Amino acid sequence: MNHTRRALLASAMLLGAGFAVGPAAAQQNDRSFSQNELVSSGHQFFGNVSRGLALTIEEAVRRWGEPNGYVLGQEASGAFVGGLRYGEGTLFTRNAGDRKVYWQGPSVGFDFGGEGARTMMLVYNLPSVRALYQRFAGVDGSVYFVGGFGFTALAAEGVTIVPIRTGVGWRLGVNLGYLKFTPEATWNPF
Template identity: 60%
Template sequence: MVHHLPRAVLAAFALSLGLALAGLGVSAAPAQAQQGYGNTYSTPELVQTGHKFFGSAAGGLATVIEKAVSQYGQPNGYVLGEEGGGAIVGGLRYGEGMLHTRDRGTHKVFWQGPSIGWDFGGEGSRTMMLVYNLPSVDAIFQRFGGVDGSLYLIGGFGMTAMVAGNVVVVPVRAGVGARLGANIGYLKFTPQATWNPF
């Protein structure tokens, strides 16, 4: 059964989301990865790590990672984690995982974010996020807005790109459930868990 949200709630949600995205300066074009941000991970390393993480569900993973590398280059970090979310027009997503870097160690991260649009359903998924141009661990703790036209689907995996300044995060997801439709939104990374997606 679909519950209709009051128009005032949707309007306030849309306004909050719009202001947050405007503050991010989200670009309509994919950001190009830059060099000089520490040691990067090679495509074979990422594919091997992803196969171990996703297990038997990893059929189309290599193609998706190759697509990400062809667009954004080699990442200097990645996150392995799990997330859940759902939507009835307005949606929410929550997750947690570990940020891996070559020269700055491994760090616990959490993420939350709202979305709005023609979007219905629920999901739970394992998520591998490729992180580009990360100058420090603290640079992950901000809001990342979606890049228009960055959606890519193959073999049960989906890939999108999100950007904040020069830092690009490319979530690669595989899981159960369905989120049908199109939406706009952002992810906010934090060092501790929080229920506040804004």
């Protein structure tokens, strides 16, 4: 009986922990974007990489739930141990409309090469557009030989951004860095 009670208590705790950190914890209501909406928008934006995009969005939604915003844009980056990334796009939200945004940021790590990419960034727990204008830190890994596809996650003050990139170029490595979002273009990555 004592073992049964312990097993039930452990199961209840694990189940509760799963609900606290799983997709149910993400904001999912009429202000969020469904997986089908994201895939449809991504198909129009990315074009022929649709299958990889759908699988990547499916994995992101499984991990973090439905986002309450997303960005579609383009970026360029290069690195030789230290690197820089610059991009611009449009932030789409249900409650604040569409806004032009820019991002830039430095990185450092075992990272070499350059790339140009089309980017879709899923934005989670964004309380207002102003909350986007800050630095989002994270670890990024890239493997591009002519073309490539991948995603990572960046976080700051409860807001999570998941950039999904498809690009061309040659890039290999892992780096630590951040993206700084701004309402206007700037060359200053810091």
